[in-house]
Structures are given as C-alpha cells and as structure tokens.
Amino acid sequence: MANSDENVFAGKLRGELSRRRFLQGTACTLGAALASAGIYEKIETIAQPPERPAFASSPPTQEQYILQNEQVVTVDGSGVETSNGTTAVRVPALHDHVITATLNVPANAKALQEAQRHLESALMGLEQQFPPTPAGVGITVAWGLPYFHHYIPSLGKTSSFFKAGTLYPTYLPVDLVTSKMEGHTVYALQESRTFPSDQSPPGFGPVRMEQNDMAVLLRSDSLANIMAATKALFGTGSNQAGGLFKVTSIRRGFSGGGFYGLQGLPSKLALAAHLPGAQSIPANAQGFLGFTTTLQSNMGPGIIANLETLPGVTDQWPHGYFRQGTTMQLSHLFQDLATWYEQRFPQYARRVQAMFQPGLSPAPAPGTLTLDPPGQSEADVAHGVERYRAYGHSGSMAQVDSTTSPTTSNYGAAYPAGTTIPVRGDFDTLDNPFYYTSDPTGNHYNEKKAAGLHFIMFQPTIGIFNRVRLAMDGHYSDTTLPVAPRSHGAGINSVLFTTHRQNYLVPPRRHRSFPLAEFLS
Template sequence: MSDSNENARAGRSHGNLSRRRLLQGTAGAFGAALASAGIYELIDSIAKPPDRPAAGADSPPVQEQYILQNEQVVMVDGSGVKSSNGTIAVRVPALHDHVITARLNVSANAKALQEAQHHLESALLDVERRFPPTPTGVATTVAWGLPYFHHYIPTLGKASGFFKAGTRYPEYLPVDLATSKTEGHTVYALQEARTFPSDQSPPGFGPVRLEQNDVAVLLRSDSLANIKAAQNVLFGSGSNQAGSLFKVTSIRYGFSGGGFYGQQGLPSKLALAANIPGAQSIPRQAQGFLGFATTLDSNMGPGNIANLETLPGLTDQWPNGYFKQGTTMHLSHLFQDLVTWYEQNFPQYADRVQAMLQPGLSPAPAPGTLALQPPGQSEAEVAQGVQRYHAYGHTGSMSQVDSTTSPTTSNYGKAYPTGTTIPVRGDFDTLDNPFHYTSDPTADHYSEKKAAGLHFIQFQPTIAIFNRVRLSMDGHYPDMTLPIAPRSPHAGINSVLHTTHRQNYLVPPRRHRSFPLAEFLV
C-alpha cells in the first residue's frame, strides 16, 4: 500500500474526530449538517447545468418514482464530449445527488402511522408544487426497508382488493415468482442485504455494515438550492415540515457528470480541490472517479423495464398488485482507491479499459467513452477470456446476467430484443467518508478527511436480480465459478473497491410512497 493510501486510511481514525463531529447525534449537529453542503457547495459555481429540454408544464409525475423524468440523452464522441456525430448515447445525470436515511419517530399503531402517512404525503406534494419532478427541479424517490414493514406493518387489519384481512408480514410483499420457482419456496422481491465474495472494507474499518434503516429518500437535481429547499420541507423541524417523523441516521451527498460540454468534469475538479490521492490522474472530462461513463444508455434499463410487474413471470404484481409500478433498490457505499487504479494495478489506459470492459480490447490511446455493445459477453465467452487472458472485465462479467436472454414482450406490449439491460443505475461519486453526516460516527467509522467514494444505487424488479448480477461481478455464476480470486487485479475493478455499507429497499409507486400499507391497519 502506498504512503498516500496509508494517509487516507489514517484520516479515518477515530482519534482524529473533532468534538463537534463526535456529538453528531444531537439535533444541532444534524441541523448544521442538513444546512451545509460543504465542498459540494462548489458545484453550482464550477459546473455548467446540462442544457435539458423544457419539461411540459402539464405533465404529471409518473407513478415510477425511480424514473428520472425529462432526462437528457446525448451522443458523445470518443473523448466523452457531446458531439453532433458522436456514436455513443449517454444519459446526462443530475449534477447533485443526496440520500437521507432514517429510522421512524412514529408510534407503531394505526392512528399514528396514518397521521404520519398524511403528513409525509402533504410534505412531498409541497415539494412537487414548488419544483417539477425533473433534474431542473427536484426528483424525489422514497424507498422503504424491511425493518419498516417488519416492525410497523405486522398484520393488515382491513381487507382490500389487494389483500385479505389478517395478512401478515411478509406475505403482503411482492413475490419473486422466478426465484421462488427455482428455489422451491417463496422468495420475496425485497430481501435482506447480503455480502459478496469480493466485499472488503478498508483496513481497520471492520466488516461491511448491513444497515437496518426504515426509509431512504433520494433527491436528484441540477440545483443545490432546490435540493436544500426540498430537504428542509421533508426533514426540517417546523410545523409544516416532516422532520418530526424521522430520526435521521445518515446524510449522503455526491455528484456526477459536469464534463459533457467540453468542460472539466466534477470528479476531476472536486477530487483535485479535496487533495484526494491519485486525483491528478482522473481524465479531465470523466463522469466518474474511475474515468468511465456510468450512464451509458445501452447499460441502463429502458422505460419501465425495472418495474416489479413489467417483465412477464418475474413477480406477482401484474396486473393489479399494490406495488405495481414500483421496484426494488440497492443502496451501498464503497471507497475507490484511485492510486491503486491509476498508478499501481492499471497504469496504462488500455489496462483500465480491459479491467472495466473485457480483456483483449485495444482502445485508442486517449481516454474516452467506450461501451460494450449488446448483447455483450456470454458466460461462456467470459470463461474463454479467462482461459486466454487469465482475467475478466467488470462490465463483460455482468453484461448478459443483467439483461434479457431472448426477445421479450413486456406485459405492456413493449418488445425488448435480446440483450436489453434490465436494471437502472442511479449511483454517484462522493467525497464523504463515508457519509456527510451520521448519527453514529463510531459504528460508521466517520472521518472529516475527504475520500474518493461511490454511493451505489441500482433499481431492478427483484433483489435476486441484483444479487445474481453482483455475484457475476465476482466471477460466481449459477453453474460455474471463474478460477480467479474475487479481489485479484485480474477480477475487473474489484481490487480498487472497498465496500462499507449495504441495504435493500422497496420503492413503492408514487401513489403509495408515503408509509405504504398504513391505510390497511386498524
């Protein structure tokens, strides 16, 4: 490990925590953290907002909370710059991404939960009246963890068109029909988070923390002022705000893009501003710290394909499930070791391309935007690559596991060709270490020293799909395991990632986003 990496690890030491941060669990510390965005305040002054098409004034929000409405898709050339003759389609993400996780500050009874349901929905509608649910306004996604359902919704007391009276947890959750059939017992679309073969936290950090939050709120916007205003409505302490409903456990800030218009991207600018080891090696216009675009259109599920009910036979939510038009969400945090990536394991651009995509590629010498075209590598082709090159690539290892394996017509009549990606990514780079704010700095190993990281978010119909894709990233497939250690430099990008936290969530449709199922309690 280099001296620079040792210094970064040392900055995570509890002995370096200031008294102010050690007291972060207090209301005053939370309020200060909510009001200040720290280094992220720079973004609106150093990045040009994307030139997005105007949203229709009369266009109502879609039921799918996870879909970023009015998202721009641009064609880029090999350098990643928007170009009239570019050949690669890239979705332009929001500049700012904030996630706030919380446990509930609500009594576990029908009256309290139903009042909380109305209170939160009123606050969310207030945000939507002030800002369109797009990147030029504020896009809001409310997701619920298994602890919420387990503790607050033990039994449904009322019958409905969806459930029988007396339905108990977890029987009202969406059923993963495909996995249930394979495993021979009922498996739900939402499952507890697990660890994976390559999961490894930094030295001294401890094991990966599998979180138990009740709720997570994702806010996306090109404007920090808009996000701050939305956060104040949802988590502020005034009488017309919803903050009294929550005990916030973390605030997670981050960013993406900024370099699609020939400008220096946010990853390069902010990493240099924060003196992150290895920052000088980040390509100038890179969308992410590792130098590659993460929102390639071909690698993002189109339309509503990630819904619980869209693809036939995946879940029981078609045609009339309570959670129809919802999805599942995985949220995790991991550190990215830029020194090892750029200077030690993969010092040449071609090395990084082969680690990120697949071995054997011969890219142009200058860093640029690259993509594996659908349907990507099959499992057999990945194995053949290992035999020939003694390595596999990150994207190549997952490219067919996360996609349709044959031409598929959705329940809505949409035809998807073989190789259509199913999950939708929403991850973003961060300088949090690991979070901007935590209510438990000891357990979360909080440090004020900035570090290159990623708040990883992915939406997919079932958590089983996420688990299967994530295992393939480690070379583990249902019928074989690649003969490469999962943290080897020959295993894609795994050797430069250090995971710290994971949790899975259910994202209801917009109509049920506020305390789902509380209306059926008695």
C-alpha cells in the first residue's frame, strides 16, 4: 500500500473511532453495534473478494460448521498463489463475525418450542436468500452447556433417541475415548478449562470462562450479507428473532485477502491502526503472525470432525440425535506482534522454527510461509527439546490432533495415518477484546485497537481439543516436556495472551434451533 493510501485509510479509521466514541455514549449501544461494523466496513474497499461460485454446488449440508464452496488454491513457499505451487491452501471468507447471547425465553416447554419455530423460520428465510457459501453467508448456530443445564433439565417425551425422563446431561453425546481414559463417563461437550500456558495481559485478571447459552458464527466475503443475517437473527422487528436473545458480545474480524499477490488484510489493517509491530507483518500474510492457518493438510478433510465419523470416538453412530454435529471451542487471545517480530524472534528462521519445529532452515525471503513438514511424533518432539531446548507450535500437536494409524470412517472414507481431525475457523481482529460487550467492565473493554485472535476450532469432542491444547504446552498423557510453557522455547506461547474461553455443541442443521426442545412436555 502506498503511503498516501495508508494515510487516507488511517484517517478513515480515526473518524470511525470518533463515531464509535459518540455511539458508546448513547443509550442504544447494542442497537448501534448490531447495525454498524465500524472499521470492518472498510475491508471491502481494500481487499479483492475471491472469484467464487455464487451458489452452492449442492443443497445445504447437515454439517453446519462446513462452509460450502470454499476454494482451494496452490501457493509457493512465500504464500503467493501460483499454478505450479506445491502447497494447497483453503481460501477463507474475508469477514468472520461471532455473536454470543443468553436466552430471553421462559424455561418452559411451550415457550421454548415457540422459540424453536421462530428461530428456525428466521434461519430458513436466510438460507432462501443466501447460500451457505463465502459468496452467500455461512451460518453456524452453537449451544453452550448453560442452555442444556438450565433449559433442558430432563426430557418429557419418549422418542427413537431417548426415553421419557432422561436427565441432563445424559442425553448429550458421550466421549468414548476420554471416558475410557478417565474411567468414568465424559461427554463430548465439557466445561472450558485453563491450560499451563494460559496468561492474560497485566491487569486483565484470570482467563474468563464464559457462560453463554448460544453463539452464532457468520462467515462471508460480503459484509452486507453478514449484516443482513445479523439483523434477521438478532434484530427486534416482527419477522426477526432478536427478541429471543440477550446479546452478550459481538466479535468481528477478518482473514486472508492476500492470496492473489495483493497486500493481505492483517498487514493493511494493522498498519492503519498503528499496532506495534505492524510494519513487520509480511505484506500478503493471512494472519497477524505471518503464517497461513488454512493449509489443506492441516485442516480436517470432509466430515472427519463430525461427532460420529470416526469409529469409537462418540456414541452418535449410527442414529444419534446429534449425528452430523460437532463441538466448537471459542476463545479470544491477544497477540503481541512487537515481541514476536522485533524482540523475541526477530529472525525469520526463528519464527519458522517456533511455529513449526526447531532445526528447520527455510529460504531467507520472509513471507507467509506455507511449509508443511511431516508431522512429528512425540519422540521427535522430545528429541528436539533435548537438542534445541525448544519445540515448535504445530510440531508439538501433530501426534495428538491426527489419526495415529490408517482409519476407515463409519461412512467408508479411508484416512491415512497423520490425517488432521480438527477444522480451524479462527480469524484476526482489532477488537479489544470484543466489538461490543454487554459487560464492558468485566470484559475489560477498551476502544484502543489491539492485535487479537478469535480462535475457533471444530472437533468431534472437547476432549480432543483439551489434549491438543495441552500438547501445545508440552503436556502429553505420559510425559511433560522440560520446557516452561511460556518460555521462548515453547513455540508461540509467549506472545499469546488468552482472555476468554467457552466450549459449545454444534448440532446438525436439522436440530440447530433450540435442540431437544421438541422433547419437553
């Protein structure tokens, strides 16, 4: 971006911040926040949307978490798209928004079943208007444990899935693997927890374990489409579903924009917001830390992240109520770009080693590296620690987030050993920590822009996420690496600061609206 263009964009940003300060002082902060996307409105003026099919190639799938018609391109070692590239990368939607809420519905069968019909009507209306693709809008509705605990204490009707009188939480999917490991029943959806490297910024307090009833993830190349979906789901008009919810946060962000030889959104927006360390972000980087997060080989293929796809993972095969659903982990983290680029890992090779594994010798030209080394075994990681007193971020997790042997799914798909199971959906943000929060004091809301990450991961069980996250800190089921989890040798941990976390269950599309409410009496 030329300096003059950068100055113009920075001026627009300052004007937008002034407008937001005014809106913060009004009595309709939530209404203003729902109606406006602030600085994120500028994305479509500075990024070229990928050329994608306007409509889905097939009807909406039952897997809510899958964004249909995502492009896959090949890129070279610096992340630039090329016809003879060696690495396959999914091209994410430009805009990502998450809205969390508690319910504004009485906890009785009649009210919940009416709410179920109302929400499903709104969702069906949106699907008739927008296909579930980046060119339309992808909608994922997820439900937290507070919803099930408070609103679905027991089931009053017998069905092909449950007996009348089934109590919470016994109707939830069972995590068979973790249950066997721990010697008692563990469900696929668990409460969120802390991890050894968890640390919030000074003065922020401990990581906040959120208690939202639900969350909606919206993804699209079109901000107008996302705002239309937001209005339909959380507006308060006669044909809108907003009266069902009390919005607790609005989280806005972005990903990519640099796959076509153009300057990526992380670089452009960080420079315009004058974030410390912004000048060091590679120009075409997909994310603030300069690396591509949507490598095809590092994303679960097809429907592998479903509850029921892999044999023996949950009890949802073949006829579970939540079959074709998954679990979702949602976190917010700050990213210390100045420390990452200028203090702790100023050399490009050091950043590569921290992100992947120690000992790698990448080409000297910085870029949004797409290096895809073979997955490390636990023994490989331990050997690296012995030799380098360090381990890499992705290397530490390879044996925990992937199939350990050739596996045939319950649907007949063959997955070779080392096939990634989780699907990432995270995106960068300038929110500090959220675009809007109903609790600005408790959530330490600040108007000052900051480099952040709204981290999203879909996987069959939260138990899988927990094991992956522990491996990121060097903790495995049988050993703990002799590296302090926030030290320079612990991958990227030392530049990440977690503020919020919550786990959710993502039902299949057919049960996305107030799941299980139809069994209340």
